[in-house]
Amino acid sequence: MTIKQERMSERILEILSDLLVFDVKDPRLNGVTITEVQLDREMQFAVVYVNAMGEEERAEEVMEALERAGGFLRREVGARVRLRRTPELRFKWDDTLAHAERVNRLLDSLDIPPATDADEDEDEDVGEDDM
Numbered sequence: 001m002t003i004k005q006e007r008m009s010e011r012i013l014e015i016l017s018d019l020l021v022f023d024v025k026d027p028r029l030n031g032v033t034i035t036e037v038q039l040d041r042e043m044q045f046a047v048v049y050v051n052a053m054g055e056e057e058r059a060e061e062v063m064e065a066l067e068r069a070g071g072f073l074r075r076e077v078g079a080r081v082r083l084r085r086t087p088e089l090r091f092k093w094d095d096t097l098a099h100a101e102r103v104n105r106l107l108d109s110l111d112i113p114p115a116t117d118a119d120e121d122e123d124e125d126v127g128e129d130d131m
Helices: 003-023 056-080 096-109 117-129
Strands: 033-039 045-051 088-093
Touching: 003 033, 003 045, 003 056, 045 056, 056 088
Parallel strands: 045 088
Antiparallel strands: 033 045
């Protein structure tokens, strides 16, 4: 992404986040977070990644509400940024948090024995030999 695309993506993310908190009245969008915005090279399309922290079962309901509010959100973004053409907003559910949680659960489930004093002594000896 170019610097201009990055800046515009960040600005759109800020605007959409503010709109969701202060202006959108749909209760289905309570607790929804914009996690990332990616603009195409021509800045005509913006892929907006969203998540409802820890409420993966709400994904379908949230996506429907965002599609319904899409025109309002695009119009508000257009009023607050300086672009020749306001990008078309395409909403996608962000699974990153669910994947991270799954990886953390897997790591927690591993049975790794704690290091013994003998292991620590060997680590210190190796470091001294390198000097």
